[in-house]
Amino acid sequence: xxxxxxxxxxxxxxxxxxxxxxxxxxxxxxxxxxxxxxxxxxxxxxxxxxxxxxxxxxxxxxxxxxxxxxxxxxxxxxxxxxxxxxxxxxxxxxxxxxxxxxxxxxxxxxxxxxxxxxxxxxxxxxxxxxxxxxxxxxxxxxxxxxxxxxxxxxxxxxxxxxxxxxxxxxxxxxxxxxxxxxxxxxxxxxxxxxxxxxxxxxxxxxxxxxxxxxxxxxxxxxxxxxxxxxxxxxxxxxxxxxxxxxxxxxxxxxxxxxxx
Ligand SMILES: Nc1ncnc2c1ncn2[C@@H]1O[C@H](COP(=O)(O)OP(=O)(O)O)[C@@H](O)[C@H]1O
Ligand SMILES: Cc1ncc(COP(=O)(O)O)c(C=O)c1O
Numbered sequence: 719x720x721x722x723x724x725x726x727x728x729x730x731x732x733x734x735x736x737x738x739x740x741x742x743x744x745x746x747x748x749x750x751x752x753x754x755x756x757x758x759x760x761x762x763x764x765x766x767x768x769x770x771x772x773x774x775x776x777x778x779x780x781x782x783x784x785x786x787x788x789x790x791x792x793x794x795x796x797x798x799x800x801x802x803x804x805x806x807x808x809x810x811x812x813x814x815x816x817x818x819x820x821x822x823x824x825x826x827x828x829x830x831x832x833x834x835x836x837x838x839x840x841x842x843x844x845x846x847x848x849x850x851x852x853x854x855x856x857x858x859x860x861x862x863x864x865x866x867x868x869x870x871x872x873x874x875x876x877x878x879x880x881x882x883x884x885x886x887x888x889x890x891x892x893x894x895x896x897x898x899x900x901x902x903x904x905x906x907x908x909x910x911x912x913x914x915x916x917x918x919x920x921x922x923x924x925x926x927x928x929x930x931x932x933x934x935x936x937x938x939x940x941x942x943x944x945x946x947x948x949x950x951x952x953x954x955x956x957x958x959x960x961x962x963x964x965x966x967x968x969x970x971x972x973x974x975x976x977x978x
Contacts, residue, residue: 721795722749722750722751722795722796722951723750723751723752723753723793723794723795723796724745724750724751724752724753724794724795724796724797724798724947725753725755725792725794725796725797725798725814725818726738726741726742726745726752726753726754726755726798726799726800726944727754727755727757727779727797727798727799727800727802727811727814728741728754728756728757728798728799728800728801728802728830728832728940729756729757729758729759729760729763729800729801729803730754730756730758730759730760731759731760731761731762731763732759732760732761732762732771733761733762734762734763734936734937735937736763736801736936736937736940737756737757737800737801737937737940738754738756739937740937740940740941740944741798741800741940741941741943741944742754744941744944744945745944745947745948748948750796750948753786753791753794755779755782755783756774757773757774757779757800757801757802757803757807758771758772758773758774758801758803759771759772759774760772763936763937764840765840765936773803773804773807774803774804774807775804775806775807776806776807776809776810777806778807779807779810779811779814780810780813783813783814783817787817792817792818792821793821793822794818794822794825795822795824795825795826796825796826796827796828796947796951797814797815797818797825797826797827797828798828798829798830798943798944798947799811799827799828799829799830799853800830800832800940800943801832801841801940802832802841802845803841804842805842805844805845805848808845808848808849808852808853809848809852811853812848812852812853812856815827815853815856816856819856826858826859826947826950826951827856827857827858827859828857828858828859828860828861828943828946828947828950829849829853829854829857829859829860829861829893830860830861830862830939830940830943831849831853831854831860831862831866831870832866832939832940833845833846833849833865833866833869834865834866834869835863835865835866835939836865836934837865838865839869846869846870849870850870850891854870854888854891854892854893855891855892855893856892857892857893857894858893858894858895859893859894859895859896859897859946859947859950860888860893860895860896860897861897861898861899861939861942861943861946862888862896862898862899863898863899863900863901863939864898864900864901864902867881867884867885867888867896867898867901868884870884870887870888870891871883871884871885871887871888872887873887875898875901875903876903876904877903878903878910878912878925881898881901881910881912881925882912882914882923884898885898885912885913885914885923886914889914889916889921894915894916894917895913895914895915895916895950895957896913896914896915897911897912897913897914897946897957897961898911898912898913899911899939899942899943900928906930907929907930908927908928908929908930909927909928909929909930910925910926910927910928911925911926911927911928911961912924912925912926913925913926913957913958913961914957915957917955922957924957924958924961926958926961946961949961
């Protein structure tokens with residue numbers, strides 16, 4: 719068993735598996751203690767024809783965090799954030815990051831800047847500048863998909879060179895490790911993941927090719943980020959093994975399970 723405790727701030731859905739529903743059990747299976755704060759509570763993910771539910775605001779996050787703090791329960795080794803439903807909540811997440819880092823200077827913050835996919839945003843556009851200016855500068859690891867990496871960096875990714883340029887821009891924004899979970903570089907059967915890490919002034923970069931299943935999956939990015947958290951904890955100096963762990967093993971198992 720590890721002594722790892724994760725505070726996971728992301729969505730809850732009643733039906734299906736995205737956000738906290740998709741990461742809690744896998745993290746627990748891998749020996750991580752998980753405390754979940756739900757940024758929204760929706761009937762189902764936003765890709766359905768409709769969804770119903772509630773979006774938490776800053777004050778509600780503040781209240782939950784204050785409760786943890788008042789009981790000295792805010793002891794975490796990792797913070798994981800994903801789908802956030804509104805601007806005020808995301809600004810409050812910044813206060814939580816700063817407070818958790820004050821309490822544990824070694825806290826690892828893993829941020830999935832969930833905003834959209836395939837050219838379309840599924841959160842309010844006001845979240846973008848907050849990620850760029852306030853959240854990413856505090857992140858140890860970020861895991862955007864191709865669309866999110868492009869939105870955040872302003873660089874269109876259509877080759878390994880432009881992926882590198884986008885990741886360098888995101889490093890300059892403050893993220894120590896950048897992982898582009900998947901990108902479509904024009905090959906119909908292949909998705910390409912990229913990773914880049916800066917430590918002591920040196921940058922190490924990796925590229926992983928994956929066989930594309932001709933379907934669209936929701937929630938795979940959330941699970942991907944959680945597994946990156948685990949594998950970077952186990953292999954802090956080996957980005958390759960961390961990304962490959964998910965792409966070669968977890969994703970196939972998870973996706974085939976969904977398909978079957
Ligand atoms: N169509 C697919 N075929 C194969 N693997 C996929 C597919 N969609 C997602 N994955 C796996 O899930 C991971 C995360 O998915 P991705 O689509 O990049 O994230 P997001 O859900 O945030 O857009 C990818 O790195 C890949 O391993
Ligand atoms: C409520 C909710 N949470 C999380 C996500 C993120 O899913 P993914 O892991 O595919 O980025 C979505 C995407 O539609 C969503 O609707």
